[in-house]
Amino acid sequence: xxxxxxxxxxxxATGAGVNAVKEALEISGxxxxxxxxxxxxxxxxxxxxxxxKIASNGILGxxxxxxxxxxxxxxxACETDFAAKSPDxxxxxxxxxxxxAAIGPKYISVDTIDPSELExxxxxxxxxxxxxxxxxxxxxxxGKLSKxxxxxxxxxxxxxxxxxxxxxxxxxxxxxxxxxKIVITRFFKVQLGEEFLTDQVKL
Numbered sequence: 514x515x516x517x518x519x520x521x522x523x524x525x526a527t528g529a530g531v532n533a534v535k536e537a538l539e540i541s542g543x544x545x546x547x548x549x550x551x552x553x554x555x556x557x558x559x560x561x562x563x564x565x566k567i568a569s570n571g572i573l574g575x576x577x578x579x580x581x582x583x584x585x586x587x588x589x590a591c592e593t594d595f596a597a598k599s600p601d602x603x604x605x606x607x608x609x610x611x612x613x614a615a616i617g618p619k620y621i622s623v624d625t626i627d628p629s630e631l632e633x634x635x636x637x638x639x640x641x642x643x644x645x646x647x648x649x650x651x652x653x654x655x656g657k658l659s660k661x662x663x664x665x666x667x668x669x670x671x672x673x674x675x676x677x678x679x680x681x682x683x684x685x686x687x688x689x690x691x692x693x694k695i696v697i698t699r700f701f702k703v704q705l706g707e708e709f710l711t712d713q714v715k716l
Contacts, residue, residue, distance in 0.1 A: 570597040571590035573587065574586070621714055625712055
């Protein structure tokens with residue numbers, strides 16, 4: 514039987530609603546790790562269902578370093594003004610702004626990577642694979658691309674404020690909790706004396 518203490522702990526860990534947490538614990542037989550995995554998968558499924566919705570409202574997350582030499586801004590879009598004004602959205606946007614300031618991703622998603630840069634990276638990787646069997650090449654290429662995405666793509670990075678989850682996981686958890694399409698649409702990072710960093714998606 515699922516206890517209130519288990520529900521409370523899982524809610525604190527994931528931010529999911531009581532009913533969702535209870536369902537996850539019951540399905541997983543009280544196993545917390547399995548319940549978290551279930552909630553994440555459910556969040557992904559919910560995100561897929563809502564991906565064609567129009568996110569016409571949103572919020573800006575802002576991080577300004579104490580020395581006033583670093584500023585990061587993230588735009589997060591959602592379907593309704595009600596969701597945009599929720600504390601969960603504000604927290605999410607500000608945490609992603611902090612992440613952008615600290616980690617400095619170049620792209621929001623794999624889909625927004627500059628094709629010419631991706632092609633250049635692949636050619637470099639391919640040069641290191643000469644003489645290896647084809648099946649080995651494919652695995653090595655997959656691993657190298659995965660690392661490249663982790664280094665440059667916001668959604669594929671470990672969240673700065675909680676490295677136990679990817680930014681993508683955190684986004685899907687928010688979608689599952691709020692029940693709307695939510696999209697990180699663009700970010701900006703400005704640091705004194707350095708190149709202006711930005712990326713955006715088209716809705």
